Amino acid sequence: MNKVILMGRLTKDPDVKYTQTGKVVTQFTLAVDRPFKDANGNKETDFIPVVVWGKAAELVGNSCQKGHRLLVDGRLQIRSYEAKDGSKRWVSEIIANGVEFVERKSDKGGTSGDKSEFEQFGHAVPFDEDIPF
Numbered sequence: 001m002n003k004v005i006l007m008g009r010l011t012k013d014p015d016v017k018y019t020q021t022g023k024v025v026t027q028f029t030l031a032v033d034r035p036f037k038d039a040n041g042n043k044e045t046d047f048i049p050v051v052v053w054g055k056a057a058e059l060v061g062n063s064c065q066k067g068h069r070l071l072v073d074g075r076l077q078i079r080s081y082e083a084k085d086g087s088k089r090w091v092s093e094i095i096a097n098g099v100e101f102v103e104r105k106s107d108k109g110g111t112s113g114d115k116s117e118f119e120q121f122g123h124a125v126p127f128d129e130d131i132p133f
Contacts, residue, residue: 028052068101
């Protein structure tokens, strides 16, 4: 079974693109805190790339900004490609099946209790697109 569930904050605004066939794809990086601290008592964070397709990609791209907290469920994908210098490169990323908007960060650096912007979408639409890259 290949299932991943992550909760974290967007590190920057989502990047929305369209394929040559007109399918929408959104990519973003999710900052996910580890559930423990290092030997010095510091919190550690992983920065995890996420890819979203279809209607969910549109919702994330149009509704989310840097700092927003998202809940992502999906699968881990590890793929390889050949770089321009001929070396083989590996990419690990989450292919999202769904995204939930948990909370947004207010302009003052805190979190906002007003979630109406997110509640109208609820759980983003799942999708079953093939990855073209």
